[in-house]
Amino acid sequence: MLFIRYWNDGTMIKIEKIIANRLVFANRKHSQANVSEKLKLKPGELKKLRKIAKKSFEQKDMKLKNFMKYDFFVLKNGKAIVGFFVVSGKRLCLMAIEPGHRRKGIGSFAMNFIKRKYKNLFLMVKSRNKDAIKFYEKHGWKKIRLVRNYYKHGWKHAVRMAI
Numbered sequence: 001m002l003f004i005r006y007w008n009d010g011t012m013i014k015i016e017k018i019i020a021n022r023l024v025f026a027n028r029k030h031s032q033a034n035v036s037e038k039l040k041l042k043p044g045e046l047k048k049l050r051k052i053a054k055k056s057f058e059q060k061d062m063k064l065k066n067f068m069k070y071d072f073f074v075l076k077n078g079k080a081i082v083g084f085f086v087v088s089g090k091r092l093c094l095m096a097i098e099p100g101h102r103r104k105g106i107g108s109f110a111m112n113f114i115k116r117k118y119k120n121l122f123l124m125v126k127s128r129n130k131d132a133i134k135f136y137e138k139h140g141w142k143k144i145r146l147v148r149n150y151y152k153h154g155w156k157h158a159v160r161m162a163i
Contacts, residue, residue, distance in 0.1 A: 012077070012078065013075060013076065013077055013082070013106055013109055014075070014076050015073050015074070015075055015076075015109075015110065015113055016073065016074050016076060017071065017072070017073050017074075018068065018072040018073070018074060045074075045081055046064070048081045049064055049074070049081060049084055050062065050064060052081070052082075052083060052084065052096050052097075052098050053084075053094070053096055055096075055098070055099055056096035056097070056099075057094075057096065058153075067086045067088075067093060067094060070086050070087060070088040070093065071086065071087040071088070072084065072086050073085050073086070073087075073110075073113075075097070075106060075109075075110055077101070077106075081098075082097060082098045082101040082106060083095075083096055083097035083098055083101065083106060083107070083110065084096055085110055085114065087114065087117075087118055087121070090118075090120055090121055090122060091121065091122055091123065092114065092118075092121050092122070092123040093123075095107070095110065095111075095123075097110075107135060108139065111135075111139045112139075115139070115140070115163065120162070120163070121162065121163050122144070122160060122161065122162040122163075123136070123141070123160075123161050123162075124147065124150060124158040124159070124160055124161075125158060125159050125161060126151070126157070126158060126159075127146060127157040127158060127159050128157075133159060133161070136161050137161075139163075140163050141161040141162065141163045142161060142162055142163070143159055143160075143161055144159075144160040144161060144162050145159075145160050146158075146159055146160075147159070147160055
């Protein structure tokens, strides 16, 4: 566990980093101790991360295993996963909050952690995702440029932002 915040209503959100020397997936037949030791994920948690990603990124099959080699952080409310984010080098690759937990300060909590831990980051966000762009701008990110045809699936264009 790296960071904890308590809300006035008693809610506790914590940030945990997933450790992955080699990829071990919770949906395969590994002992719970093995999964917890390598990834700090319990059986079913990877499935929950995939559901959050699917709801957040509008992709049918996001390969989260490809991101496990980077700095992968999980946001938990007690024991329940409510979001995650991934940083690779100077790039914020992914950030997703469960839709039912949005607009409650959890994303801001994660963003404050990210800004403290990492410097000079950039990210790519769908140009049509006005809510995300507004969220990032609220936290000090600046639009750098529009990148045409960045995405392969439907929405195509991205905005590059930096902090």
